[in-house]
Amino acid sequence: MRVLGIETSCDETGIALYDSNDGLLAHALHSQVAAHAAYGGVVPELASRDHIRRLLPLCERVLDEAGCGREDIDAIAYTAGPGLIGALLVGSTFAHGLARGLDVPVLGVHHMEGHLLAPMLEERAPAFPFIALLVSGGHTQLVKVEALGRYELLGESVDDAAGEAFDKAARMLGLGYPGGPAVAKMALSGTPGRFRFPRPMTSKPGLDFSFSGLKTYTRNTLRDEAGPEGADETLRADVALAFEQAVVDTLAIKCRRAMEQTGVRRLVVAGGVGANRALRERLTALEGSHQAELFFPRLDFCTDNGAMIAYAGHERLVAGQRDGTEMLAVPRWPLTELPGLEEVRLEGLRQTV
Incomplete structure (x- = not known):
């Protein structure tokens, strides 16, 4: 067919x-x-x-x-x-x-x-069952996939999705649309460790996400740290890096928790935010430390x-x-x-x- x-x-x-x-x-x-x-x-x-x-x-x-x-x-x-x-x-x-x-x-x-199902188009495709992290546009979800059409929602964003948070952070940083690639590019020149933003909802049990507070934390940091002429390029890059690290760590912590709770060690990452280089590196580290198998679609998909x-x-x-x-x-x-x-x-x- x-x-x-x-x-x-x-x-x-x-x-x-x-x-x-x-x-x-x-x-x-x-x-x-x-x-x-x-x-x-x-x-x-x-x-x-x-x-x-x-x-x-x-x-x-x-x-x-x-x-x-x-x-x-x-x-x-x-x-x-x-x-x-x-x-x-x-x-x-x-x-x-x-x-x-x-x-x-x-x-x-x-x-x-x-x-x-986008990773199924790759030569190395996942077998069922697997955990899927879906980070696309207004959606951030963790789903247990037993088979095609047999889906159990494990957790989702209770407010802003990760992609929406990136777009809003980009606007605060004076960057263009779409926000995800713009923030990631600026973060490359940031200084690691200058700021540490909170990892929302990771200190309590469960697999839901919340990125609204992270957006507020970003705005307050820019306001408090900016000089008389506003936020300079260095401050903006450091904030971009801290923001990206917080989102990436939060997603990784919840993915690890989902695999531990379900016993399923195959993880599929799909959606626009799945193209983020820092997220791919962070999740790939789970393969060795947690005996997990990771599957990503090609960047075009x-x-x-x-x-x-x-x-x-x-x-x-x-x-x-x-x-x-x-x-x-x-x-x-x-x-x-x-x-x-x-x-x-x-x-x-x-x-x-």
């Missing part, structure tokens, strides 16, 4: 073609970062309009690179949520229209399940992309899951509401009896 994957949940337009036998045939991505940078964040209406402009050219580009035509598409998977409602509707409408024109099945995919949607959709489509005639766009959608593949197969058997 060849599945066309479509990603339009926020500010990246992604298209990919995945084949049951040959794996990922081609993929393409257009980022809207430059368009939104002037506003310091994503403008939903601009995002939706840009998806409309990009979808068809990207689709043709992917098919050309794969050496395929539209007639070679056997099914279509698209991001149905969570995400920006306008952006989701663009992808859903495009997917259903194309599927109807080609007379092929179509399926709405959970965006976070796509991220969770840490951000939103069509390949992860094509793969996640392929696994469910092969099991028999399909959309009806209704286009799906679900801005808020808990990962734990997804059916397991066993349920999908049983439902398919019931419908054929």
Whole structure:
């Protein structure tokens, strides 16, 4: 089965073609970062309009690179949520229209399940069960994954997600959007040890996260340490480093705790913050000290992309899951509401009896 994957949940337009036998045939991505940078964040209406402009050219580009035509598409998977409602509707409408024109099945995919399964596209892929740290946009979650569709939420952010905290810290430091890469770059010139920020919620049991207080601590440090002319470059770099270290340590502590509590020693890290170099180094250290196995998607697949949607959709489509005639766009959608593949197969058997 060849599945066309479509990603339009926020500010990246992604298209990919995945084949049951040959794996990922081609993929393409257009980022809207430059368009939104002037506003310091994503403008939903601009995002939706840009998806409309990009979808068809990207689709043709992917098919050309794969050496395929539209007639070679056997099914279509698209991001149905969570995400920006306008952006989701663009992808859903495009997917259903194309599927109807080609007379092929179509399926709405959970965006976070796509991220969770992105490492499956690598040559070294994790086996089930594993723990997943999902750090993408407005989500920071720890999930125990028994099998595809069998998810147990172990912990999540009770306020700001890690990515949101990076964006807000970047604004305080006078940096651009997106905040994560900007803070990480500035942190490279920071002085280790000048500041030590708190590691939120690590001194109490549990696997939830909270980064709102860290944002406040950052603002107060800049205010208290700045001279008459404001924060100079050295202060800003030192604060950026202290902030990044606090976020990275907090994520690492909770990952270690999740593995210890569940006894599962395989850890998948996915989502945009998963591209952070300091986080990758810190978590990689767990491999030796805690006999853990770590799995990361390639950097291109840490951000939103069509390949992860094509793969996640392929696994469910092969099991028999399909959309009806209704286009799906679900801005808020808990990962734990997804059916397991066993349920999908049983439902398919019931419908054929």
